[in-house]
Amino acid sequence: xxxxxxxxxxxxxxxxxxxxxxxxxxxxxxxxxxxxxxxxxxxxxxxxxxxxxxxxxxxxxxxxxxxxxxxxxxxxxxxxxxxxxxxxxxxxxxxxxxxxxxxxxxxxxxxxxxxxxxxxxxxxxxxxxxxxxxxxxxxxxxxxx
Ligand code: AMP
Ligand code: ZN
Numbered sequence: 001x002x003x004x005x006x007x008x009x010x011x012x013x014x015x016x017x018x019x020x021x022x023x024x025x026x027x028x029x030x031x032x033x034x035x036x037x038x039x040x041x042x043x044x045x046x047x048x049x050x051x052x053x054x055x056x057x058x059x060x061x062x063x064x065x066x067x068x069x070x071x072x073x074x075x076x077x078x079x080x081x082x083x084x085x086x087x088x089x090x091x092x093x094x095x096x097x098x099x100x101x102x103x104x105x106x107x108x109x110x111x112x113x114x115x116x117x118x119x120x121x122x123x124x125x126x127x128x129x130x131x132x133x134x135x136x137x138x139x140x141x142x143x144x145x
Contacts, residue, residue: 009101010099013030024068024071024075028068029048029065032044034105038107043072044105045068045069045106052100052102053092053097053100057102065102069087082110086106086109088107
């Protein structure tokens with residue numbers, strides 16, 4: 001486990017020293033409402049233990065997290081009568097991460113929402129260029145995967 005610190009907002013929520021609107025909890029996981037929702041119902045799912053980023057989070061922790069994400073996603077989709085949802089997760093300030101304690105966002109989506117998927121698709125110059133990126137990723141995969 002990375003160091004849990006009293007200045008980690010999400011560790012403080014887990015500890016109960018900072019209030020949060022909790023929606024789901026088990027021994028490993030906490031899910032609570034995002035205070036600044038992209039769409040109302042936007043929920044965060046975190047491990048209770050402090051890990052960050054995803055690349056340094058153990059597989060067994062991620063199994064607990066993604067299983068809880070599926071439970072919460074099911075509840076957001078059905079309970080809020082959403083038409084779909086996004087599950088997203090950021091690593092590093094450059095990726096838009098504000099809180100460095102791994103978390104998944106579950107965001108309901110509705111037909112006619114004025115907040116569409118918020119990235120702009122790009123293009124590779126060629127299939128060869130795409131292959132060079134794919135090759136760099138393949139060669140960097142952790143051993144044993
Ligand atoms: P990210 O930008 O991916 O790190 O997401 C962090 C999220 O945490 C943002 O969407 C914030 O609105 C949310 N957030 C920050 N502080 C709190 C808090 N005390 N309670 C609930 N959500 C929070
Ligand atoms: Zn933390």
